[in-house]
Amino acid sequence: MITPNHPLKDGDLLLSSRKTFALGFFSPENSHNRYVGVWYNKVPEQTVVWVANRDDPINDTSGVLAINAAVVSSANNPVAELLDVGNLVLIRNSSQGSVVIWQGFDYPTDTMLPFMKLGLERRSGLNRFLTSWKSADDPGTGNCSYRIDTSGYPQLFLYKGQARWWRAGSWTGQRWSGVPEMTPNFIYNVTYVNNQDEISVKYGILNDSIFSKMTLKESGLVERSTWHDQPRRWNMYWSAPRESCDEYGKCGVNGNCDPGNRDEFECTCLPGFEPKSPRDWLLRDASGGCVRKRAARTCKDREGFVKVGLVKVPDTSKARVNMSLSLSLKACEQECLGDCSCTAYTSADETQGGIGCLTWHGDMLDTRTYPHAGQDLYVRVDSSTLRSYYKAEYANAKKSSITKSGKVAILVVSVIVCFLLAVLVYWNAKRKRKVKERHGTYSFSKSLNTSAYFEDSPGSKELDDESRRNSDLRLFSLKTIAAATGNFSDANKLGEGGFGSVYKGVLHNGKEIAVKRLSKYSRQGNNEFKNEVMLIAKLQHRNLLRMLGCCVQEEEKMLIYEYLPNKSLDFFIFDETKRTLLDWRKRFDIICGVARGMLYLHQDSRLRIIHRDLKASNVLLDEALNPKIADFGMARIFGANQMEANTNRVVGTYGYMSPEYAMEGLFSVKSDVYSFGVLILEIITGYKNSGTYKLDPVPIWLDICDHVGNSATHLHSPKKPAFVMKKSYTSRDPTTSEGANSINDVTCTVVEAR
Structure with missing residues (x-):
């Protein structure tokens, strides 16, 4: 900190508590003038966000930043500190506590940082606004300003000189009228205040690890950007003005x-x-x-x-x-x-x-x-x-000019017209209903109730007919989904899996969605589609992906989910660059979140559900990197007393499947636990379970032949296999299940080689 006895000299730095920002003397590129400024300390590219003496530079390196005598005489023990939000504050300490008597955020330059206010304090008359630099080499007060105009109904304006250049508009309760892109996101939120004390706007950052700023360029362009460690540059994601309108x-x-x-x-x-x-x-x-x-x-x-x-x-x-x-x-x-x-x-x-x-x-x-x-x-x-x-018709004659017979004629004609319209509306509605039934729109509930996949599930009887029919899912029309995804354009395509393609979409109300479209060439089919719809409709948990609805129309079958911007877990842990974004605390939280979701499926939900395909690509991450389990197309329902089931149709992903399931088709809650264990190892190590990273010392045939002819040759001893499983050829029913053989909750564990 800076005290009356310890000023800041040119060459020294004052760092914030977490070393996010630095205060010191600097010279812009192609300039020998020295300025006192604040910049990001953790960003390699020096990014100055505040300048103290922008219009009064120092010609050499003899500058000193000190607390003057007037402040010392009027305040007890004044000190200057740099806060972790980039705000330089002058604090007066007393027995009653500390009071901020001056702060740099009251005098912004060309950059608006999180938690900095723009606007007018009505009582003091302090008006905070941004002004551009004169040029990239001169931080002096430029020609452009960005401020709130308080005349009439307050608005945010960009000025060039005294002329209005661009208008962000008035506050609508959610955003500025002229900034439709200003929607709630996982980076920042906005607070707007208009009362008897002040008119102000403030941006709050939701994640301290993200560096975000808004800068007014000398060209008259307002840019909002965030810092990306890879490829180590500022990424602009909004700017204005950008088109002639x-x-x-x-x-x-x-x-x-x-x-x-x-x-x-x-x-x-x-x-x-x-x-x-x-x-x-x-x-x-x-x-x-x-x-x-x-x-x-x-x-x-x-x-x-x-x-x-x-x-x-x-x-x-x-x-x-x-x-x-x-x-x-x-x-x-x-x-x-x-x-x-x-x-x-x-x-x-x-x-x-x-x-x-x-x-x-x-x-x-x-x-x-x-x-x-x-x-x-x-x-x-x-x-x-x-x-x-x-295209409305208005009567030109006055009511007083209409004769009695004319009134009767109008009344009769009106009744006839209304009757004909009612018949026409009824006939048209009936015709449309028949057309939709032919295309499958109204057969949705029926198709779910007749799902062979569900009827074969031992726990399906717990889903009563009424609860099946009254699904909470919304039925979307094909027209709505096509419009939301840009007619399923490749630009909106997020990826492709066994089910089909997944697209990002935006509904008419601005809500982002993910659309899972069943492909006619998919390895999965109608049963998996119906299975996932019925399961997700009955499951509600913070660590399970939320389904918003579905679309069954013509030949199309689609599932509509909430959109998660951070994709799946494998996108992070298997990438050498992106895995650094997941520290150990976050990886532990992800493991706990997946565990809570699995506990809900196995124990806490009304239905006991075996996922059967738990893997890194089926764990999605929301904006805060919270995990959500997805893809229930392969899931099965168990009865209340059922412990195990058997199937000839083994589905899932090799590497995540337990040996007894992969080889004999036996699955239970333990199958998901096995998959969860594999997933934990992948999260911790960052290695795929199917990858080869270090070969075991197993002898090759050339070494063995050499050993036969020369006993002096040393061979590595083979390691024990991870598990041993014998295939049973006893005839069993293709789909069987085992229930609990005792009412006791005590189990006996026998150690057996696997």
């Missing part, structure tokens, strides 16, 4: 920018508006924006709103907000409809199904469309525009 006000007032309009002009007018200068729009210049259509009047009867979906809502600098939790979207519509100056509305907060009311009064600027995520904006239009959008 990100430019602030690209399509002018009342315009909307849609980058999906590749064949046409990307700018369009919002509903009810038309280009102010059609000639300029033909020349691809939309800076003039849009105006209300001629003769359109929006404060009359029969007007309404048109929804524009998946957008970044317009600039909220002049918008009005009502954050009442009881204000629904429908109530917000009525509030806007009752104010003739209101031009559009949306929910202020996307959480809880949409609460609060955000309204615009006047022109709307900087609206753009996103392909997958965004807010719904409801734009006020006149009755003529509403008709063209919804």
Whole structure:
């Protein structure tokens, strides 16, 4: 630490407690000026995240960082420390405790670190924001800034000089309106505060071992990146602005920018508006924006709103907000409809199904469309525009002008039309149901209940018919899954196994899924598919992979699971580089997690289940590297008193199968325990059980022949085999089982060579 008697000289370093960050003097590349800064100590590539004297450099190496006399006289025993989050703090120590009287996080430069705040403290007037360097060689205050604008409804802006360059938008309760990629993940979370004391945003890191930062480049680009030890570089996974529609006000007032309009002009007018200068729009210049259509009047009867979906809502600098939790979207519509100056509305907060009311009064600027995520904006239009959008017919005559006979005629015609519509709807629904039944959509429950694989399982009787029919799994349509996986594109393919291919998908609500698609050439078939559906539907445990649903339509059979970003255990332990990410503590936790999952299957669940294919590739890891057992296609159910079963169909993976199962088809809970033991050895050693890493000293034939002719030749003694098993040829039923022969829970163990 730095004290009044111990300053920091050029060449010295002040390290944080865990040596994550370092404070010292540095010179940028191609510069001889010296600056005081903070950088990552554990990153080989010097990455400066904070500069103290960015606009006041030192010309030589005579610099000293010290606590001045004014601070010493006003504070008792002041000290400066560097915290493990990269924050340089000045602390006053007293008998009542320690108080921070100054901190570097209140004066950020070009980098936002985890737990650093951006925003305004209303009482003190302190405004924290990022400013870029002048250049890569000069950390002085640059031309770009990234700050929260508190006018109207607060927003996050990127400025170039005084001009707005890019708008992240307002806070929706989950993310910034203009950052649809900002979804919850395993790296960081976001905290947004807007109250009488402050308006601020803060990022919190969820894993201390991950280095993550957001940097404002001198070019005007905002980048979020994480450090990767291999290949030892910063990996950027988000940046803005990155396309033409990100430019602030690209399509002018009342315009909307849609980058999906590749064949046409990307700018369009919002509903009810038309280009102010059609000639300029033909020349691809939309800076003039849009105006209300001629003769359109929006404060009359029969007007309404048109929804524009998946957008970044317009600039909220002049918008009005009502954050009442009881204000629904429908109530917000009525509030806007009752104010003739209101031009559009949306929910202020996307959480809880949409609460609060955000309204615009006047022109709307900087609206753009996103392909997958965004807010719904409801734009006020006149009755003529509403008709063209919804193709609705409006009566032009007044009720008083309709004659009595006309009313009777309208009533009769209405009844007849309603009756015909009801018949048509019934006939259409019946026809669709028959078509779906032919393609197998509605035969799903029936196919599960008639599973030969389940009927042959001794414990299947414990699954009553009612519980089978009332499966908690959701049935997905083929159209939904095809859209989520990009029509099963190779870019979304995660891998391939005995069941078929596995794809990553994203549902319309943004939820990530893993889709297991049964291949027509698969070594597994319908029985394994039905088996896995029924088992997973009845099993709920934190260490078992959760199934979200399935799809049985036409010739397709698919299983839909939760998506785990870290793939399977073998992806880590058998890779010389990635296995270093699993320290001994984490490997122990993984072993314990798998053990808890197996204990649940064997003992704690309502059904005793033998997995029969436990291996490293069937143990998946979530974002926190917690294990989840997967692939129950080969599993079998045991009865309450059943101890052992026999089958002629030996399935599984050699190397993980117990000898009695591989050779005689005998399996029990001990079979899974054997597989678990092999898995533990693989986790500890990092070696595959089927690999050859060190040959045993077994004599070769050349040595044996030489030994016959020359008795002086020494031969290595062969080692004892790992196990000895004799094949029994006694005729047995292809599928048999053994129950407990005693009501006692005492077992007798006999040592026998294997």
